[in-house]
Amino acid sequence: MKAPIFISQSNAFVQAARKAEQAKAEAAKKAEDDANDVSKGQYGDLPIVGSKDYKPFPQKRYTLHSTSKIPDNTEVLIRCDVANARSQSAKLAFLNLRDGLDSIQAVIAASETLSRQLVKFASTTPPESLIDVIGVVKETKEVIKSATIQDRELHISQIWVISKSVPQLPIQVEDAEIAIPIEGAGEDQKGESGRPLVALSTRLDNRMLDLRSTLNQAIFDIHSGVNDSFYEFLKARQFRSVRTPKILGSPSEGGAEFFEVTYFGKKAVLAQSPQLYKQMLIASRFKRVMEAGPVFRAENSNTSRHLTEYTSLDLEMEFVDHYEEVMFLIRDLLHHILTELSTTYSRQTERVRQAYNAAPFKLPKDSKDIPILTFSEGITLLNKAGMEVADDGESDINSTQEKKLGDLVAEKYNSDFYILKEYPLKARAFYTFPKGGELDAKYSHSYDFMMRGQEVLSGAQRIHNHDMLKARLDALGVPIGAGLKDYVDCFRYGCPPHAGGAFGIERIVLNWLDLKNVRLATLFPRDPSRVTP
Structure with a gap:
């Protein structure tokens, strides 16, 4: 009998129509959100530095190291790496930013002037991406143990990706922050923090990431x-x-x-x-x-x-x-x-x-x-x-x-x-x-x-x-x-x-x-x- 084939084709047609309708609705919603995005023009992927479309920022640039010494509530423009990014909710994200030996905790929270889209963009930026960030340096009441700059944090208002890393890295730079395993130890050995101890040979095979630690x-x-x-x-x-x-x-x-x-x-x-x-x-x-x-x-x-x-x-x-x-x-x-x-x-x-x-x-x-x-x-x-x-x-x-x-x-x-x-x-x-x-x-x-x-x-x-x-x-x-x-x-x-x-x-x-x-x-x-x- 051929009827089941006809029914199957009919179901497939209905499903395809529903998906098309759903995609159209999502696109319309995105267009509406984009139109109402209060942070539009404050985040995204920048044109390649050196290309005709790239335009330098007019603000004064600071180094990440200098943020530990500048006055509270100073606005800064900094180029740095994303060590890691994590979303706390649709309205809040934390980033750990790194430059050489220095690191700082960055906060980005949705408000009347900062959109959820900006928060999502920041929290989904792949680790090891190079970014330009604009934000305000604020003193903290509590010590931030996850960063070398422990009495300040950066409240982000703009984030721009200069060079994006791939989502899946062969080794995590965080794993290169701890000592190599003792000789003869298995690959599954773990350090005191619970993170895996990556063998020296693996680190050397991926030396360009290893050297970022x-x-x-x-x-x-x-x-x-x-x-x-x-x-x-x-x-x-x-x-x-x-x-x-x-x-x-x-x-x-x-x-x-x-x-x-x-x-x-x-x-x-x-x-x-x-x-x-x-x-x-x-x-x-x-x-x-x-x-x-x-x-x-x-x-x-x-x-x-x-x-x-x-x-x-x-x-x-x-x-x-x-x-x-x-x-x-x-x-x-x-x-x-x-x-x-x-x-x-x-x-x-x-x-x-x-x-x-x-x-x-x-x-x-x-x-x-x-x-x-x-x-x-x-x-x-x-x-x-x-x-x-x-x-x-x-x-x-x-x-x-x-x-x-x-x-x-x-x-x-x-x-x-x-x-x-x-x-x-x-x-x-x-x-x-x-x-x-x-x-x-x-x-x-x-x-x-x-x-x-x-x-x-x-x-x-x-x-x-x-x-x-x-x-x-x-x-x-x-x-x-x-x-x-x-x-x-x-x-x-x-x-x-x-x-x-x-x-x-x-x-x-x-x-x-x-x-x-x-x-x-x-x-x-x-x-x-x-x-x-």
Whole structure:
């Protein structure tokens, strides 16, 4: 029988007609609401900035940070991100607005002059959208714990979307505001707030969202502060900023830990260090040089301490009588950097330490109080503490022993920063000056700077005498090929005694904040398994 088909088609026709009628009624209602919208022209999506239709606002612009200091009832225009938006009712919505480290609670309530449509638009703006808001800053009677600006809130009268985010984000920025899970924890681990702990790999896969968190904004403020303080201190002491090549004809540090690249049909390597060029510049009478730049190490180390590309803060300088002149200057340099972090960047430091429950860094007030131990004295401390470590003049101490020694020094001298000098000559690079100038010396004129028991700088006096350098290379069986010839030859023309060192900027940030992984101190980390984003 065909009747059921006819009835079904008839029902479908009736339903379609009803839907059309309903849509028409809704459109009419919307048109009526729009016509009666008292807030029309006070919200919406702005034309693309830079397009012919975009028109700048005439009002004075304020930063979100400044709202904590301006007078009560001041009208402001602010550009910021929507951290989150929530509707309380058809007439009331709250937004949390964010800019860098700062956030403020915003309120939008329907009234005779503000429509429900404006409230709905604000409450449905996707998180992470960039907006311009106009509103009045008002003091609050109660502390607003969900924002960094806790004694003010913003009462919105206009809201305009500059750039809208997608509704569904791959990770929530709020989840990046808490510490990474401990190693080995499951993906379903939750923090004290009950929010999921997003694994480091997931955060790095979505790094552009991850970096928006106040936690990461603070970390990279500090990262920038280390770089700025490095240059500031050394520039005031007549250091010259230089840029050395990163594509070399042969490895700068020897060994097999270098990346080989094809260079116009020939083989070249990525620089493991600017070391040889720094020394050649000293030989060129540059006297004092500094450089911040990338270095590359082909270490297949998937640890929390290693990267295949990191930023090296290098310096090299002449000295007059003793290599410790340089060691003391570098000591004062790192003390200056850490002092700057404890003062100028105290807010950022506290934000990160709060997330990671880290103890404050123990730093003597005067740089002259930084503990300095010889390598042998360090071995003695370890042995007295029950760690059997041989002082055989050949071996370096490992990372576990370094960490233990850091704990021992902190306990004895109340300092998380110390210097270990006179390492075994056999444990150092070929250009390291032997103690006393004897090629068969057991120790060397070298030093490492330690923070919380982890090396952040390695340095030494360099061999500046051509005959001694050549004899040292011969003793080590290192051939003077094309890649080393220019370097070795520069010492034939006379070279001042000199020393220097290199900081890993990520290591300084890592240990200042007591982070759990060096990747957290790196904008876009590179390791054996990661070359994106």
